[in-house]
Amino acid sequence: MKLLLALALVALAGAQDSTVYTPGTGVSLPQVVKQVKADYTDEAKQNRIEGKVGLEVIVNADGAVGDVKVVESLDTVYGLDKNAVAAMKQWQFKPGMKDGKAVAVRVRVEMNFTLK
DSSP states (O other), X not given: OHHHHHHHHHHHHHOOOOOEEOSBTTBXXXXXXXXXXXXXXXXXXXXXXXXXXXXXXXXXXXXXXXXXXXXXXXXXXXXXXXXXXXXXXXXXXXXXXXXXXXXXXXXXEEEEEOOO
């Protein structure tokens, strides 16, 4: 019985708040520390595809990027949506704060693709 109780306490100690907040009402926006630009694919360049990919991003309490979801697609054929997600996963943030503690925050990010 003592072993079971000890395992339960260890499991609880390792559990973190899994709440994901939205900015506002006491929750600050995460601040970008490292930004990685998405690469154009050769095929997208050849087809002159320009525009933006809208991403919904979870910035974890440690400032790392968690889940990334495309909410506004630009290109699923030539790889621009995929490259936007890959670049986003490399970003780093100063995390959002709530009541003086770092928390996970859901934000919207747009990756722009423009030809020169």
